[in-house]
Amino acid sequence: xxxxxxxxxxxxxxxxxxxxxxxxxxxxxxxxxxxxxxxxxxxxxxxxxxxxxxxxxxxxxxxxxxxxxxxxxxxxxxxxxxxxxxxxxxxxxxxxxxxxxxxxxxxxxxxxxxxxxxxxxxxxxxxxxxxxxxxxxxxxxxxxxxxxxxxxxxxxxxxxxxxxxxxxxxxxxxxxxxxxxxxxxxxxxxxxxxxxxxxxxxxxxxxxxxxxxxxxxxxxxxxxxxxxxxxxxxxxxxxxxxxxxxxxxxxxxxxxxxxxxxxxxxxxxxxxxxxxxxxxxxxxxxxxxxxxxxxxxxxxxxxxxxxxxxxxxxxxxxxxxxxxxxxxxxxxxxxxxxxxxxxxxxxxxxxxxxxxxxxxxxxxxxxxxxxxxxxxxxxxxxxxxxxxxxxxxxxxxxxxxxxxxxxxxxxxxxxxxxxxxxxxxxxxxxxxxxxxxxxxxxxxxxxxxxxxxxxxxxxxxxxxxxxxxxxxxxxxxxxx
Numbered sequence: 173x174x175x176x177x178x179x180x181x182x183x184x185x186x187x188x189x190x191x192x193x194x195x196x197x198x199x200x201x202x203x204x205x206x207x208x209x210x211x212x213x214x215x216x217x218x219x220x221x222x223x224x225x226x227x228x229x230x231x232x233x234x235x236x237x238x239x240x241x242x243x244x245x246x247x248x249x250x251x252x253x254x255x256x257x258x259x260x261x262x263x264x265x266x267x268x269x270x271x272x273x274x275x276x277x278x279x280x281x282x283x284x285x286x287x288x289x290x291x292x293x294x295x296x297x298x299x300x301x302x303x304x305x306x307x308x309x310x311x312x313x314x315x316x317x318x319x320x321x322x323x324x325x326x327x328x329x330x331x332x333x334x335x336x337x338x339x340x341x342x343x344x345x346x347x348x349x350x351x352x353x354x355x356x357x358x359x360x361x362x363x364x365x366x367x368x369x370x371x372x373x374x375x376x377x378x379x380x381x382x383x384x385x386x387x388x389x390x391x392x393x394x395x396x397x398x399x400x401x402x403x404x405x406x407x408x409x410x411x412x413x414x415x416x417x418x419x420x421x422x423x424x425x426x427x428x429x430x431x432x433x434x435x436x437x438x439x440x441x442x443x444x445x446x447x448x449x450x451x452x453x454x455x456x457x458x459x460x461x462x463x464x465x466x467x468x469x470x471x472x473x474x475x476x477x478x479x480x481x482x483x484x485x486x487x488x489x490x491x492x493x494x495x496x497x498x499x500x501x502x503x504x505x506x507x508x509x510x511x512x513x514x515x516x517x518x519x520x521x522x523x524x525x526x527x528x529x530x531x532x533x534x535x536x537x538x539x540x541x542x543x544x545x546x547x548x549x550x551x552x553x554x555x556x557x558x559x560x561x562x563x564x565x566x567x568x569x570x571x572x573x574x575x576x577x578x579x580x581x582x583x584x585x586x587x588x589x590x591x592x593x594x595x596x597x598x599x600x601x602x603x604x605x606x607x608x609x610x611x612x613x614x615x616x617x618x619x620x621x622x623x624x625x626x627x628x629x630x631x632x633x634x635x636x637x638x639x640x641x642x643x644x645x646x647x648x649x650x651x652x
Contacts, residue, residue, distance in 0.1 A: 224510040253377030256351035259331040281324040284393040288333015289347035293393025342502035360485035390494035397498035402438035404430035405472035405481035430473035433554040442469035450516035458501035491558035531570035534601035547581035
């Protein structure tokens with residue numbers, strides 16, 4: 173009988189430990205994460221096979237839930253909100269740590285289908301999910317990537333627009349906008365010009381999402397051209413050309429680039445995608461009215477300027493380096509072409525995410541070794557400020573070279589640290605900030621750096637600016 177009592181004690185102990193772990197587990201996902209009840213739970217083997225065909229919202233939801241059930245140690249499914257018509261805005265995390273942030277390791281993301289009729293990216297992200305989870309045990313590079321990165325994949329930011337789009341429609345704008353007829357990639361706050369468009373549920377959800385998770389790197393997948401476009405998308409000047417009104421009417425549609433402080437890094441990131449793509453780097457023009465892009469990349473404003481774009485918002489508001497990936501000449505190509513699109517983009521999609529491990533990363537701590545949250549991080553000569561996480565972490569994607577890092581926080585003496593970046597691996601850079609409280613009880617040191625200037629005030633549109641805006645909208649609707 174003694175051995176039976178021993179077994180009972182062990183089972184009771186395991187039960188207590190399991191309950192305690194479940195009560196204290198921190199999965200670090202935003203509110204609204206997917207928690208299907210038992211009646212909705214698919215079997216572990218059902219629905220994870222993915223064909224090269226288009227999937228409506230219900231089919232996509234079933235697939236994502238099935239993958240999450242089949243691969244619980246590598247995936248976590250959550251929703252960041254709902255569309256105008258109530259469809260979930262799903263995000264799938266693929267990582268060796270899907271439910272909680274890995275301290276010292278970056279979060280990255282892809283967002284597809286922001287324009288509902290640009291659909292190739294939506295399907296490619298579903299196939300990327302499948303590829304990552306099925307290759308983890310057999311592919312050492314994929315294993316390294318998932319062991320050291322949390323990858324958040326949003327297949328559709330505009331499921332309402334997708335629901336009314338039609339296969340085979342390559343150049344129309346039907347389905348581009350959300351259910352309230354707003355272009356979601358013109359709906360974000362803008363640094364250069366006040367954006368007066370009414371915020372939409374989809375963009376509000378994305379803004380809240382990226383305010384909660386400090387993403388290091390991002391890509392937005394579009395269609396209608398074949399090019400990797402990088403910030404800035406907008407420019408202080410929206411004129412078509414500078415000589416006269418007649419020039420703007422009759423000459424070719426051309427713009428000047430709008431150069432970001434990290435232009436060298438953005439060009440590099442765009443080239444990583446383009447050079448790993450099957451044909452993007454050739455600079456092939458999809459149609460006669462679309463320019464040829466040298467090496468398959470372009471500055472966004474040099475192509476055409478736009479106000480309220482998502483990539484500029486990510487960079488200037490949250491320090492996330494995002495580029496726009498135009499991956500198909502036809503916005504909604506026949507389904508039988510999807511396998512070719514996957515082959516063309518697979519290597520690019522994977523190699524691009526790995527760029528989050530380039531440059532410098534580290535921690536900002538105080539004298540006692542505690543993390544300093546929201547410390548301002550700035551690379552001298554690059555007028556964009558990043559901030560540390562609640563764990564004191566920071567990441568800065570940089571190319572090889574020597575740099576100076578300026579670190580400041582309220583209540584601490586500012587620090588300037590010189591460091592260098594090499595090609596082969598990221599530089600680990602830990603910074604200790606010392607308290608600046610005066611012995612006589614005086615005030616703490618406050619960083620002297622000016623706050624980010626607000627967007628430029630809205631100017632009353634004249635005839636010329638109205639005409640220019642109309643052409644910009646027309647061109648952007650055609651090209652994505």
